[in-house]
Amino acid sequence: xxxxxxxxxxxxxxxxxxxxxxxRLQAGLNSEGLGGLVVYTNIARPAxxxxxxxxxxxxxxxxxxxxxxxxxxFATALSKRVSEWIRSVMPVGSIENTPQPAxxxxxxxxxxxxxxxxxxxxxxxxxxxxxxxxxxxxxxxLEDATGLFRSVxxxxxxxxxxxxxxxxxIARNCLETIDLGSDARRxxxxxxxRARLAGxxxxxxGINPDLGRTKAFLRSDRLDALGARFAIRLSLAFKGAWVRxxxxxxxxxxxxxxxxxxxxxLQRGLASGAAPAALKALQDGFPGKITAWNVEACVGSYPLExxxxxxxxxxxxxxxxxxxxxxEAEINRVPWHGAGLVGRAQxx
Amino acid sequence: xxSAGKISVSAAYRVRVDDLxxxxxxxxxxxxxxxxxxxxxxxxxxASDFGIVEGQGLALFExxxxxxxxxDDPSEAExxxxxxxxxxxxxxxxxxxxxxxxxxxxxxxxxxAPYQLLPYGLVRHAxxxxxxxxxxxxxxxxxxxxxxxxxxxxxxxxxADCGYEIFRAAARPGRKDxxxxxxxxxxxxxxxxxxxxxxxxxxxxxxxxxxxxxGKILKEGDLVTTELTPCVEGYYAQICxxxxxxxxxxLQLKSFSVFQEALDAGLKAVRAGVTAxxxxxxxxxVFRQYGLGQYVTSEYTRxxxxxxxxxxxxxxxxLEDVAIPLTANMTIIxxxxxxxxxxxxxxxxxxxxxxxxxxxxxxxxxxxxxxA
Numbered sequence: 001x002x003x004x005x006x007x008x009x010x011x012x013x014x015x016x017x018x019x020x021x022x023x024r025l026q027a028g029l030n031s032e033g034l035g036g037l038v039v040y041t042n043i044a045r046p047a048x049x050x051x052x053x054x055x056x057x058x059x060x061x062x063x064x065x066x067x068x069x070x071x072x073x074f075a076t077a078l079s080k081r082v083s084e085w086i087r088s089v090m091p092v093g094s095i096e097n098t099p100q101p102a103x104x105x106x107x108x109x110x111x112x113x114x115x116x117x118x119x120x121x122x123x124x125x126x127x128x129x130x131x132x133x134x135x136x137x138x139x140x141x142l143e144d145a146t147g148l149f150r151s152v153x154x155x156x157x158x159x160x161x162x163x164x165x166x167x168x169x170i171a172r173n174c175l176e177t178i179d180l181g182s183d184a185r186r187x188x189x190x191x192x193x194r195a196r197l198a199g200x201x202x203x204x205x206g207i208n209p210d211l212g213r214t215k216a217f218l219r220s221d222r223l224d225a226l227g228a229r230f231a232i233r234l235s236l237a238f239k240g241a242w243v244r245x246x247x248x249x250x251x252x253x254x255x256x257x258x259x260x261x262x263x264x265x266l267q268r269g270l271a272s273g274a275a276p277a278a279l280k281a282l283q284d285g286f287p288g289k290i291t292a293w294n295v296e297a298c299v300g301s302y303p304l305e306x307x308x309x310x311x312x313x314x315x316x317x318x319x320x321x322x323x324x325x326x327x328e329a330e331i332n333r334v335p336w337h338g339a340g341l342v343g344r345a346q347x348x
Numbered sequence: 349x350x351s352a353g354k355i356s357v358s359a360a361y362r363v364r365v366d367d368l369x370x371x372x373x374x375x376x377x378x379x380x381x382x383x384x385x386x387x388x389x390x391x392x393x394x395a396s397d398f399g400i401v402e403g404q405g406l407a408l409f410e411x412x413x414x415x416x417x418x419x420d421d422p423s424e425a426e427x428x429x430x431x432x433x434x435x436x437x438x439x440x441x442x443x444x445x446x447x448x449x450x451x452x453x454x455x456x457x458x459x460x461a462p463y464q465l466l467p468y469g470l471v472r473h474a475x476x477x478x479x480x481x482x483x484x485x486x487x488x489x490x491x492x493x494x495x496x497x498x499x500x501x502x503x504x505x506x507x508a509d510c511g512y513e514i515f516r517a518a519a520r521p522g523r524k525d526x527x528x529x530x531x532x533x534x535x536x537x538x539x540x541x542x543x544x545x546x547x548x549x550x551x552x553x554x555x556x557x558x559x560x561x562x563g564k565i566l567k568e569g570d571l572v573t574t575e576l577t578p579c580v581e582g583y584y585a586q587i588c589x590x591x592x593x594x595x596x597x598x599l600q601l602k603s604f605s606v607f608q609e610a611l612d613a614g615l616k617a618v619r620a621g622v623t624a625x626x627x628x629x630x631x632x633x634v635f636r637q638y639g640l641g642q643y644v645t646s647e648y649t650r651x652x653x654x655x656x657x658x659x660x661x662x663x664x665x666x667l668e669d670v671a672i673p674l675t676a677n678m679t680i681i682x683x684x685x686x687x688x689x690x691x692x693x694x695x696x697x698x699x700x701x702x703x704x705x706x707x708x709x710x711x712x713x714x715x716x717x718x719x720a
Binding site: 001002003004005006007042043044045058059060061079080081082084085088089122123124125126127128129130131185186188189190192193196197199203204205206214215216217218219220221222223233235294302303304305306309 | 402403404422429443466469471524533534540547562
């Protein structure tokens with residue numbers, strides 16, 4: 001669950017930015033002839049509702065209805081007692097606290113005579129919500145509107161890019177000083193505490209304790225002794241903006257120079273401004289063999305989702321204003337992992 | 349489901365596998381499809397012992413105990429391969445992968461749970477997939493607990509007590525609410541606790557409930573409420589306590605005594621065979637006796653306790669209209685948390701194991717209004 005600092009303020013997320021996002025979406029809905037769009041939210045899939053309203057649930061679930069015209073409505077199973085808190089972190093739209101969010105949204109649809117409803121990621125909508133939204137009288141038809149949402153979402157505004165860079169700054173600071181003498185759990189605990197003290201909303205620390213043994217980044221319950229070379233993956237959210245950073249560390253001093261060269265190459269690549277350029281720069285100048293890569297971005301309800309990877313067999317030329325590029329490589333025949341944020345601020 | 353290489357399988361998972369297999373046999377179900385995410389990880393965890401963090405997942409549990417785990421996050425799939433002996437598939441298209449998996453099994457009866465959270469893309473093809481609602485098959489198993497499961501709930505309860513001491517020590521005037529949580533999370537991670545359900549309230553009469561931290565600064569005289577719910581091997585235990593920054597006032601102590609009395613009454617009502625409703629009524633009668641009846645309604649409080657296990661807010665919900673019987677070995681928390689008009693929101697509650705004649709309390713923390 002989300003238990004880090006959660007708060008909205010005009011300086012970080014101006015109301016005007018949210019209004020512009022909603023307007024772009026509403027223009028899209030009108031051009032498609034849809035009466036509205038529904039996005040589902042819970043802690044695993046908070047990103048679309050957060051993009052449109054600034055709100056991320058700390059628990060439970062909800063549905064956001066953005067009608068083709070007018071104010072959005074957020075219906076949530078979070079109890080009425082927390083509506084004051086929701087209002088404090090969600091500056092747009094009205095709130096309905098109800099055990100049956102979809103039924104409440106359907107009533108709004110029927111009242112507004114909305115028959116064609118777009119749904120983000122329709123196939124992934126929880127079955128009970130879908131059934132209650134559609135009803136059984138044929139009055140409301142559900143249509144997948146993932147493409148429409150993505151076309152709006154893919155154009156990150158300056159506000160979002162800046163929040164992502166602030167989140168990345170927190171992640172960078174948390175990983176700057178690692179006590180190589182710590183055990184893995186303590187290492188994970190200290191990194192998480194630093195991130196939370198810096199105002200992170202959510203923090204996931206994964207450690208690959210021995211790059212020679214596994215490719216997995218483990219949580220603290222499965223962490224034991226660290227191997228000669230290990231990697232830390234820090235994923236965190238700051239006011240709805242998610243980033244990841246991965247660093248590889250070695251205990252032996254003689255490995256430090258090679259790792260520093262790889263880090264420098266990664267940083268140069270990440271500074272390229274866009275994921276395809278970053279990957280090209282890395283492939284051209286990496287002091288080792290790149291074995292795999294992937295690009296993650298926020299394009300729907302997931303905070304970060306894989307939008308391209310080396311196993312796809314297709315060239316990647318996606319235009320993503322902000323993304324996370326992760327790379328696996330071999331340096332001196334030993335695995336290496338690195339990841340970070342790619343994206344420059346742009347005018348909205 | 350078996351150990352392979354370095355993968356160790358907990359005793360709790362072994363008994364869950366056995367129980368699930370028996371339940372499937374009794375219901376004549378060939379496969380059980382369990383859905384999970386970081387919010388509702390319980391069903392997936394029950395059948396696969398994998399604690400999902402990012403994305404969504406589906407586990408197809410076969411009657412022979414074998415499991416295929418579909419995860420839509422590549423890094424989570426990598427972790428599952430390391431942590432379990434299951435067949436693990438990174439399924440970018442979760443619905444498509446699940447459909448193929450079910451259809452590949454041929455002419456079989458597959459149940460799914462929790463059905464309400466299952467992706468619509470699967471449920472709308474339920475007839476073709478011969479998919480039915482398997483909620484009844486697993487829900488009682490999630491509520492009932494075996495001794496092997498109690499081991500983890502007990503450990504979680506002990507860590508909740510320790511975590512509360514960290515919280516109490518951190519609660520000093522001038523500190524921000526999220527800084528307290530950072531300290532607790534640091535402690536929990538260092539103890540191998542991966543998850544913690546936690547909300548907080550800071551202030552006085554204006555505070556109507558708990559929520560995530562908002563940056564409030566603690567000051568002398570504030571009531572600080574929290575529920576800590578650490579998770580060990582997937583199992584949660586919860587403690588609810590209230591502290592005062594500085595010394596409690598007479599009014600705060602007097603108000604809190606109603607909650608102490610209500611918790612005592614609720615706990616006294618617990619034993620195998622009574623219903624959740626009986627426990628809620630015992631708690632609420634105390635409030636009514638003090639003229640505080642309106643504060644036990646949904647306007648001010650959500651539940652008067654709840655089951656706890658692989659989900660921190662499991663059935664049965666302790667409410668006067670919930671007739672689910674408590675059974676021996678069930679783990680629940682009783683907490684008469686609500687608003688008190690004189691001082692603000694107050695919480696007090698402990699995780700217990702239901703026994704044939706009463707209960708066993710898992711927390712050792714005194715049930716008093718604490719000060720920090």
